[in-house]
Amino acid sequence: MNRLLIVRHGESEWNAVRRLQGHADIELLQHGRNQALALRATVQALSPELVATSDLKRARDTAILLGFDDAEPLNDLREHDVGDWTGQAIKDIQTLNGDAYVKWRAGLFTPPGGESWAEFQARTKGAILRLAEKTSNTLLVVAHGGVVRALLETFLDLTPRRTIPVGTASLTVLRCNNGNHADMRLELFNYSPTGPRLDAPD
Structure with a gap:
């Protein structure tokens, strides 16, 4: 691999009302579908040789809308499992336990029944290295x-x-220096052809 393109799925039903999704299998909104279609030409122009997707529907459908019907679905690319927080409104979590939410967002807190940040990192890293x-x-x-x-x-x-929430249907690009996975460079972050979204939902 010499370059890694990462696309966040288009806006889903729960993104729109700012509910944490985790492993819940939530549908894209029509707006989210339109976002993915708007990004399609940009991603196609980068000519990915291999395409994989989270097995959750919002990601799989985004991959299809980008033009990659044959993307390999992998459960190791699923979102962070937020356990008991799944389906809860972010504002409600912040009201009840704002400190825990801030720590979770920083990778320092695991919601009850959820996946630790270290486990999540190991899972997603393993998926990328295998691909x-x-x-x-x-x-x-x-x-x-x-x-x-x-x-x-x-x-x-x-x-x-140190990072803002990633916009829905946005593109982030990392490049391997001389093909070395241990020496990655950030080429692009949070790009959307419709303009940056600086208040994106988690």
Whole structure:
């Protein structure tokens, strides 16, 4: 692999009302479908050789809308499992326990019944390294905002407390220096052809 493209899925029903999704299998809104279609030409122009997607419907459908019907679905590319917080409104979590939410967003707190940040990082890193072995060129992964943040920390040492929420249907690009996965460079972050979204939902 010489370049890693990461796309967050388009806006879903729960993104729109700012509910944490985790592993819940939530549908895209029509707006989210339109976002993915708007990004399609940009991603196609980068000519990914290998394409994989989270097995959750919002990511799989985004991959299809980008033009990759045959993207390999992988459960290791699922969003961060937030356990008992699944389906809860972010504002309600913040009201009840704002400190825990801030720590979770920084990778320092695990919701009850959820997945630790370290477990999540290890899961997503393993998926990327296995996929990287299958191509010497460009790998495209269609996944989730948490996956983007986890991979930025894994490959760039950029911790989640240092990144804003990733926009829906946005593109982030990492390049391997001389094909070395341990020496990644950030080429693009949070790109959307319709303009940046600076208040994106987690």
